[in-house]
Amino acid sequence: MSETYTVKAEAREQVGKGAARHLRRNGMIPAVIYGDKKDPQPIAIPYKETFLKLHAGGFLTTIATIELNGEQIKVLPKDYQLDPVRDFLVHVDFLRVSESTEVTVQVPVHFENEDAAPGLTRGGTLNIVRHEVEVHCPAGSIPEAFTVDLTGLQIGDSVHISAVKLPKGVRPTIADRDFTIATIASTAAGQSEADEDGEGAEA
Known part of the structure; x- marks a missing residue:
C-alpha cells in the first residue's frame, strides 16, 4: 500500500465560484468529503501541498488523513478537477473510509x-x-x-x-x-x- 499522508483542512462555510476564487487567492482550494452515510462536508485544503501529492503519483490509490477541527478523518481521493486551460487544480472529492471499507x-x-x-x-x-x-x-x-x-x-x-x-x-x-x-x-x-x-x- 502507498504511504499515507496528512492534510490540514479548514471547514468551508461558503460555496460557489466566488468563494472558490477567494480560496485560491489565499493558496487554498475547495474540496468535499462524502460517504459513510454522512452529509457531505465542504472543506478547504492547501493548494501547493495537494498539487505536489497529485503529481507525485498514486494520488487516487493512497489513503490520506484529513485533520479538521481537531478530528482526524481517513479518506481516499476519488476525483479531482483541473482547469482545462491553465491545468491547475481546482477541486478534489474525498471518500470517507475505514481500513475495511471496500x-x-x-x-x-x-x-x-x-x-x-x-x-x-x-x-x-x-x-x-x-x-x-x-x-x-x-x-x-x-x-x-x-x-x-x-x-x-x-x-x-x-x-x-x-x-x-x-x-x-x-x-x-x-x-x-x-x-x-x-x-x-x-x-x-x-x-x-x-x-x-x-x-x-x-x-
Missing part, C-alpha cells in the same frame, strides 16, 4: 526484466493492453502497483491477469475472463526480415 480503484501496472524477454531482445515490442487494472479491495489494502515479470517471454506471448499475484482481498472488477494485460508483438521491420529469411531459405 473501494474500487485503478491500480497501475509496472513491467520489469524487459532485457530478459527474448521476444523483446530479438526485435519485438511490448504491446501494453492495460496500463491500469481496476480492482475491488479493502481501503487499507490498496496495492501501490502490480508488477509483471517479462522474463522468458517470446514474440506472440501474452500476459494475463492470472499471471499477476494479487494481494489478499484484492479482486479484479472483470471476473468473467482471464483478460490480457500485455503482449509481445513483432514489429513490421522484424516481420519483414522474417519473410525475407523465409524466401531465402526457399530459394
Whole structure:
C-alpha cells in the first residue's frame, strides 16, 4: 500500500465560484468529503501541498488523513478537477473510509526484466493492453502497483491477469475472463526480415 499522508483542512462555510476564487487567492482550494452515510462536508485544503501529492503519483490509490477541527478523518481521493486551460487544480472529492471499507480503484501496472524477454531482445515490442487494472479491495489494502515479470517471454506471448499475484482481498472488477494485460508483438521491420529469411531459405 502507498504511504499515507496528512492534510490540514479548514471547514468551508461558503460555496460557489466566488468563494472558490477567494480560496485560491489565499493558496487554498475547495474540496468535499462524502460517504459513510454522512452529509457531505465542504472543506478547504492547501493548494501547493495537494498539487505536489497529485503529481507525485498514486494520488487516487493512497489513503490520506484529513485533520479538521481537531478530528482526524481517513479518506481516499476519488476525483479531482483541473482547469482545462491553465491545468491547475481546482477541486478534489474525498471518500470517507475505514481500513475495511471496500473501494474500487485503478491500480497501475509496472513491467520489469524487459532485457530478459527474448521476444523483446530479438526485435519485438511490448504491446501494453492495460496500463491500469481496476480492482475491488479493502481501503487499507490498496496495492501501490502490480508488477509483471517479462522474463522468458517470446514474440506472440501474452500476459494475463492470472499471471499477476494479487494481494489478499484484492479482486479484479472483470471476473468473467482471464483478460490480457500485455503482449509481445513483432514489429513490421522484424516481420519483414522474417519473410525475407523465409524466401531465402526457399530459394
